[in-house]
Amino acid sequence: MNGNGDRAPAVSLRGVSQVFTVRGGGRVAALDEIDLRVEPGEFVSLIGPSGCGKSTLLRVIGDLIRPIGGEVQVNGKPAHQARLDRDYGIVFQDAVLYDWRTVARNIGLPLEMLGWERERRSARVREMLELVELTGFEQHHPWQLSGGMQQRVAIARALSFSPALLLMDEPFGALDEMTRERLNNELLRIWERSKSTIVFVTHSIAEAVFLSTRVVVMSARPGRIVDVVDVGLPQPRMAETRVEPRFFELVKEVRELLHRGAPEVFEGPPADQPLPEAELLAAEEER
Amino acid sequence: MSAIVQALPPETLRRRIGHRLRDWAPAALVLVMALVAWEVLVRALGIQRFLLPKPSEILDALVRDRKLLVDAGLFTFREALGGFAMGTLAGVGLALVLARWRRLGSALMPYAIAANAVPIIAFAPIMNNWFGTLNPVSKMAIVAVIVVFPVMINTLRGLTSVRPEQIELMRSYAAGQRAIFRRVRIPTALPYLFSALKVASVLSMIGAVVGEYFGGSTTALGPIIRNSASLFVFDRAWAAIVVASVLGVAFYLAIVVAERFAMRWHPSVRGHT
Numbered sequence A: 001m002n003g004n005g006d007r008a009p010a011v012s013l014r015g016v017s018q019v020f021t022v023r024g025g026g027r028v029a030a031l032d033e034i035d036l037r038v039e040p041g042e043f044v045s046l047i048g049p050s051g052c053g054k055s056t057l058l059r060v061i062g063d064l065i066r067p068i069g070g071e072v073q074v075n076g077k078p079a080h081q082a083r084l085d086r087d088y089g090i091v092f093q094d095a096v097l098y099d100w101r102t103v104a105r106n107i108g109l110p111l112e113m114l115g116w117e118r119e120r121r122s123a124r125v126r127e128m129l130e131l132v133e134l135t136g137f138e139q140h141h142p143w144q145l146s147g148g149m150q151q152r153v154a155i156a157r158a159l160s161f162s163p164a165l166l167l168m169d170e171p172f173g174a175l176d177e178m179t180r181e182r183l184n185n186e187l188l189r190i191w192e193r194s195k196s197t198i199v200f201v202t203h204s205i206a207e208a209v210f211l212s213t214r215v216v217v218m219s220a221r222p223g224r225i226v227d228v229v230d231v232g233l234p235q236p237r238m239a240e241t242r243v244e245p246r247f248f249e250l251v252k253e254v255r256e257l258l259h260r261g262a263p264e265v266f267e268g269p270p271a272d273q274p275l276p277e278a279e280l281l282a283a284e285e286e287r
Numbered sequence B: 001m002s003a004i005v006q007a008l009p010p011e012t013l014r015r016r017i018g019h020r021l022r023d024w025a026p027a028a029l030v031l032v033m034a035l036v037a038w039e040v041l042v043r044a045l046g047i048q049r050f051l052l053p054k055p056s057e058i059l060d061a062l063v064r065d066r067k068l069l070v071d072a073g074l075f076t077f078r079e080a081l082g083g084f085a086m087g088t089l090a091g092v093g094l095a096l097v098l099a100r101w102r103r104l105g106s107a108l109m110p111y112a113i114a115a116n117a118v119p120i121i122a123f124a125p126i127m128n129n130w131f132g133t134l135n136p137v138s139k140m141a142i143v144a145v146i147v148v149f150p151v152m153i154n155t156l157r158g159l160t161s162v163r164p165e166q167i168e169l170m171r172s173y174a175a176g177q178r179a180i181f182r183r184v185r186i187p188t189a190l191p192y193l194f195s196a197l198k199v200a201s202v203l204s205m206i207g208a209v210v211g212e213y214f215g216g217s218t219t220a221l222g223p224i225i226r227n228s229a230s231l232f233v234f235d236r237a238w239a240a241i242v243v244a245s246v247l248g249v250a251f252y253l254a255i256v257v258a259e260r261f262a263m264r265w266h267p268s269v270r271g272h273t
């Protein structure tokens, strides 16, 4: 976290709500009155039960969904303008690579969209390949890579144009524990070096605590912020960080908050299922 | 770790040809055996010429009437190709419009599907009326109408079967509809388009020959088949059918080659299967 007070926040959400109308007329309250401020240079993780609106929140920040209520600002401007200015890079849970493009051309896609010259583009792509340790694979196609390698391509692509803000939606969710820990370390290295801001969705408590400066704990239906945990572990984070007593305390704290936010998580309807209308209304009356 | 997945060295040309020969040998053998069986059976059972001529007689007719058959074949093929081009252009153009303006698409789609089920060849006499029986455009029009719907429906399905995240990613780069079509929707639709073109290539030869049965230039495969059959020159009728079949297969294969070229990146093209 840097204490530069007069810079505009990287992300500022005020009273953001989102309701989805699903087929058959049902409505799902995905986000309810979310307030959140992320300062430049922060690494903020969102954690919560599945279906609590983490992905929706990320899409709202990226102006990929316009919420029904509230105000969203990115880098001190409306989210829509920030998107048009290409202020952020996004990484989804699946790598979302374009099969007809080689690794190099996938990484260079945002640069193409920015109108960079070919030379400048390929120089940057080479740099990025080095950064994510994929040199030698530039002419491969996505389906020729393992899942971990594909995800590294997606990360390289999001970083290629040096956006000030990185939005990452469970980017390592589908990877094995070993790969995941290695990519965690790589991501921290990149974050430290680039001084960017990261909003990171995960469902791993340990991952959230290890990576973040702050952990935002959410509850489901409607998606709300239960609490925000200041991590405050020393930087830079290293393998030893994971065995510090303070690390375990923080993990325990986040876990308890998660359970407080979702006491009935195993009794409610399965996650990702729209709520029946009656329950939705009850949930709405609650506030 | 970069040593784990390295591209295999490219196959040598000779090995590739060797593979090809091995792949195709069984099929070629079947063809030869079928022709021999046909010849032997027709002789042994004494089947009348007008029911089924021997392959050797068809071959004789092919050689004897080669000038007429080549001219007729080219004429008919040109009709098929012209109609194919018109129908494909219209089909792809319509698909682009309907994919871009989804409302319009859902309003028109039921009619497109219904139109696809209409036996379009029944319109052949009408087309002769509109464009002139002797004018090859009348045959091209039939072919175009036959081809347009499968091409449109398939291409539209391809253009709209993009994963939402692939669009969201483009929007995060502030991409407009144009860029999204060019860089995501159209590449995604290519496999669908080519499977439609393969069907269309076959349909267009059928459409051209059958369209010709309803009148037109006599130096064309349809009239040759029809007239030779009614004059009991069955070997020539069969020879013309062989020419039509060869042209149809060649057209199909040309599309396959174009597909492999346009989708060099595709796993089915890259891999050795």
Ligand SMILES: Nc1ncnc2c1ncn2[C@@H]1O[C@H](COP(=O)(O)OP(=O)(O)O)[C@@H](O)[C@H]1O
Pocket: A020, A021, A022, A028, A029, A030, A048, A049, A050, A051, A052, A053, A054, A055, A056, A057, A271, A272, A273, A274
């Ligand atoms: N496009 C959509 N249409 C309808 N419902 C949606 C849509 N996107 C998300 N939802 C619903 O909103 C809720 C929150 O979803 P999401 O943000 O994906 O949760 P998370 O990422 O935390 O698992 C879920 O109940 C989900 O079913």
Ligand SMILES: [Mg+2]
Pocket: A054, A055, A056, A169
């Ligand atoms: Mg999600």
